[in-house]
Each structure stands twice: as structure tokens, then as C-alpha cells.
Amino acid sequence: MTVARPDHITDPDTLPRMPAWVTSVRAETLEDVAFLSGAALTHLHLVLGRADVPQALLRDRLALRAAEACVAFAGRPERAGELRDTVHLLRPGDLPGPAGAVCQSWQRAAERQVSIGTLHRALPQLDPARIAVWLDAGQGGPVARAAAVLEAVLVDAPREEVAALVLADAALAQALGWDRVVPLLAPGLKRADLRKQGDDLRLACHRALVSSGAEAVRQAADLARRAAHLKAVAPKLRAKGAGAAVEIFLTQDAVAPSALPLPDRAARRLCDRLVDLGAVRELTGRDTFRLYGL
Numbered sequence: 555m556t557v558a559r560p561d562h563i564t565d566p567d568t569l570p571r572m573p574a575w576v577t578s579v580r581a582e583t584l585e586d587v588a589f590l591s592g593a594a595l596t597h598l599h600l601v602l603g604r605a606d607v608p609q610a611l612l613r614d615r616l617a618l619r620a621a622e623a624c625v626a627f628a629g630r631p632e633r634a635g636e637l638r639d640t641v642h643l644l645r646p647g648d649l650p651g652p653a654g655a656v657c658q659s660w661q662r663a664a665e666r667q668v669s670i671g672t673l674h675r676a677l678p679q680l681d682p683a684r685i686a687v688w689l690d691a692g693q694g695g696p697v698a699r700a701a702a703v704l705e706a707v708l709v710d711a712p713r714e715e716v717a718a719l720v721l722a723d724a725a726l727a728q729a730l731g732w733d734r735v736v737p738l739l740a741p742g743l744k745r746a747d748l749r750k751q752g753d754d755l756r757l758a759c760h761r762a763l764v765s766s767g768a769e770a771v772r773q774a775a776d777l778a779r780r781a782a783h784l785k786a787v788a789p790k791l792r793a794k795g796a797g798a799a800v801e802i803f804l805t806q807d808a809v810a811p812s813a814l815p816l817p818d819r820a821a822r823r824l825c826d827r828l829v830d831l832g833a834v835r836e837l838t839g840r841d842t843f844r845l846y847g848l
Contacts, residue, residue: 571775572597572768591697591760594767599730608781610805612666612847613734615661615773618698618807620723620737624660624716625653629743629753634690638808638837642845656716663720663735667728672735677717689728696729700739700760705751715748722759742766759770784833793824803828808837808845 576594581587601607622634632640632653638653641661650658663676670689673683691706692699702726707718719740727735742762750758781804788800797814802809812820825846828834837845 613664621657623740700726806814
């Protein structure tokens with residue numbers, strides 16, 4: 555009897571799962587950990603090529619996770635929910651504050667194609683020429699290059715930890731042929747790792763990518779299922795502008811009703827309808843100033 559092998563390109567129940575041995579093996583040497591991070595990145599590369607994964611939404615959610623890690627590195631108390639509030643409830647003319655600025659940097663870095671212009675928009679405090687010099691610091695494979703960029707920035711500008719991590723992820727994306735920054739390093743690193751150099755920093759980056767790569771794959775699988783359900787219920791929505799609203803939910807981690815292309819009352823009704831249909835979630839637990847997302 556011939557047993558059919560699973561199609562890892564089209565089967566939504568198999569591809570998104572990271573092989574258990576990637577995250578369960580306890581590796582100590584640089585060579586062994588590099589092998590595991592290579593396996594994790596290879597699997598993630600396949601996931602990032604799937605049409606059923608809402609890629610912009612995945613990057614936005616990973617950007618929030620990276621921002622939360624960077625804020626924690628700085629000793630600040632804000633966590634994901636507070637960062638969401640800060641950036642999505644800003645009124646015109648308001649400043650986001652230090653934590654909100656970190657979150658915006660990650661969001662801007664991940665939303666457009668990797669370029670000096672995109673990175674300068676995300677990190678306006680840095681001169682574009684300086685960004686270019688740092689990005690050229692990397693040598694070798696993708697992770698070695700990312701670690702070299704991270705080290706170069708922190709040696710030249712020790713207080714620019716957010717910039718260092720954004721540029722390291724940009725270098726990783728360029729080396730892997732990804733056209734967008736996929737925020738991965740920050741959530742997997744510890745504060746003490748940012749003081750390491752050479753092989754010690756490369757080892758820390760490989761370990762970070764094993765854990766963050768697995769989490770990114772898990773989130774991709776979850777978002778693919780949620781996106782499929784949202785698309786399935788979309789024909790039931792009768793509000794004018796509902797189609798455009800659905801597209802917004804498929805690209806952003808969190809959405810305020812006021813950001814939807816509908817009148818205020820209609821936007822709130824649409825959000826409540828989507829919650830009733832199980833297509834989106836209310837993310838804040840509040841009665842007012844609510845945010846919604848997959």
C-alpha cells in the first residue's frame with residue numbers, strides 16, 4: 555500500500571507547524587544552534603510565501619511584539635495592550651511618547667519594502683548615510699550579517715538599541731531575499747545579549763531566531779485560520795464600505811472603528827457584527843475606546 559505524503563506547500567494543517575525537533579533540541583555550540591536557526595528560518599521562509607497567510611498583518615503583529623521587547627529592555631512598564639492604545643488612539647497633533655515612538659518605528663520598518671528611505675522613515679533620528687554604512691557592516695550568512703549589523707550599531711551608538719535591532723532585522727531580510735522587514739530578533743534576545751560581541755552575539759542571535767521563528771510560524775498559522783473565517787463571513791456584511799473594512803482588518807494588528815471607511819455609528823455596528831460572527835475580537839476589554847483585530 556502506498557501512503558500519500560502530505561503536501562507541505564498547500565496543506566494548511568501541516569506547513570505552518572514548526573518541526574518539534576527545531577525547538578526541543580538543546581544545542582550549545584555555535585554550529586549546532588546555527589543549524590537549528592537555519593531550519594527555523596527555512597520553515598518560516600516557506601510560510602512567508604503562502605497566499606493564505608495575511609503577511610502585512612503578521613508583520614504588524616510581530617512589530618508589536620518586537621516593540622514590547624524593546625520597551626522592556628528600556629525598563630519601561632508598557633506592554634502590548636498599552637502600546638496598542640498609544641498608537642491607535644492618538645489624536646491629530648498628539649505625540650506618542652517614548653514607548654509609542656518605539657512601536658511606530660517597528661510598524662514603519664515592517665510596512666514597506668526594505669530600503670534606506672523606509673528605514674530612515676522608521677528611524678528619523680538617524681542620518682540615511684549612517685544607516686547605509688551600518689547595513690554594509692554585515693558579512694557572511696544571514697544571521698552572521700544581522701549580528702554584525704547589530705554589533706556595529708551598538709558599538710557606534712550604544713543608546714540606539716531600537717535602531718540596532720531594526721537594522722539587524724533589515725539586514726537579515728535582505729540576506730534572505732525578503733522584501734519586508736520581519737521583526738524577529740528583539741523578542742528572542744535578552745537585555746544582556748545586547749552587550750555581547752563576536753561569537754557570543756552570533757550565538758545569541760541564532761538562539762533568538764529559533765524561538766522567534768517558531769512563534770512567527772505559530773502566529774502565521776493562527777492568522778491564516780482567522781483570515782479565512784473573516785473572508786468566509788464577509789459576504790454576510792451589508793454595510794457600504796464593509797469590503798474595504800475587511801481589507802483593513804487583514805492588514806493591521808488592531809483597528810479603531812474610527813479608522814474604518816464608514817460613519818462612526820455604522821463602523822461600531824460593523825465591528826460588533828464581526829465579533830458576533832467570531833471573525834474579529836475586541837482587544838481591550840473596555841466599553842469605550844475599543845480596538846478590534848483578528
